[in-house]
């Protein structure tokens with residue numbers, strides 16, 4: 001035992017650093033700066049170091065930019081020696097793609113390993129930033145980190161996709177309008193990431209499948225009454241059904257925007273205003289359609305003693321993911337509420353491209 005932070009804690013620090021624009025060092029041998037929070041002074045510092053700095057982007061973003069992809073899920077775009085901050089931003093952020101389509105020619109690196117660049121993308125995604133990072137390989141990464149007082153993490157730890165333990169913190173009675181027998185449970189992951197919540201209605205019998213909903217946070221729909229999606233009515237509809245049946249469990253998972261964070265979701269909305277649908281918008285930003293980690297929901301259900309559920313959802317992929325994570329879905333209970341003129345196209349896209357059932 002020592003006072004020094006362990007690897008999980010250093011990774012949490014690294015995410016916070018990246019969000020502030022502070023570089024992070026990978027001890028496999030690279031310095032990483034998030035493209036979104038990069039400033040001109042640090043870009044100049046990186047370029048002054050010489051070497052072959054790259055802008056790591058995802059394969060999805062590279063496809064939009066018509067850049068070649070040699071590393072599968074990611075591409076290493078060579079940073080020109082005279083690269084400006086606005087060039088980095090334009091490659092990373094699709095906001096102005098239509099107004100200024102030509103960023104290139106973009107040169108993609110082909111030789112050498114992409115491990116550091118892949119780890120950088122995983123870290124900036126986990127920090128809920130745009131999935132793009134400036135990466136410069138270093139010979140003496142440990143010395144560089146020490147001299148500059150930077151957080152250093154092993155690249156393979158950044159790439160580790162193991163699920164962090166979720167610890168129950170507190171639960172308390174919470175009378176709700178749908179049921180006076182409500183209870184709110186708070187779960188906190190070990191890795192410093194977002195907390196998640198479980199709303200338990202009544203006293204569900206753990207020996208029979210429980211009526212359950214895995215609700216992904218939607219600030220705009222759940223709180224503001226946005227008409228662009230169906231989340232608010234789904235949240236209230238699920239709770240109402242649990243209240244009527246007298247028992248149920250609703251997980252409120254803080255995976256805003258299907259796991260890309262609220263700022264990126266608003267970037268996606270801005271692209272939708274330019275004519276792209278919800279899936280295309282995610283891809284143009286460099287994300288997959290759905291970046292949520294459903295193991296979190298399954299883990300919380302199991303921790304609460306629920307091994308089998310009747311799942312309120314229109315998304316068959318959610319059913320499959322729960323089954324794969326060891327929570328048996330005995331029945332899919334449709335939750336078709338909240339359709340309106342504004343979200344008609346959104347729901348139709350999810351049905352056509354993401355397999356949702358209308």
Ligand SMILES: Nc1nc2c(ncn2[C@@H]2O[C@H](COP(=O)(O)OP(=O)(O)OP(=O)(O)O)[C@@H](O)[C@H]2O)c(=O)[nH]1
Pocket residue numbers: 214216217218219229230231234255256257258259260265268269278282312313314315318335350356
């Ligand atoms: N990235 C992105 N996220 C969105 C968009 N609209 C809503 N969301 C998020 O999508 C999540 C809800 O996912 P949905 O795809 O609507 O539904 P689902 O959870 O897969 O399926 P259901 O169980 O039937 O609701 C919430 O986290 C919302 O914040 C969008 O246009 N782009």
Ligand SMILES: [Zn+2]
Pocket residue numbers: 218220221222229230231232
């Ligand atoms: Zn929503």
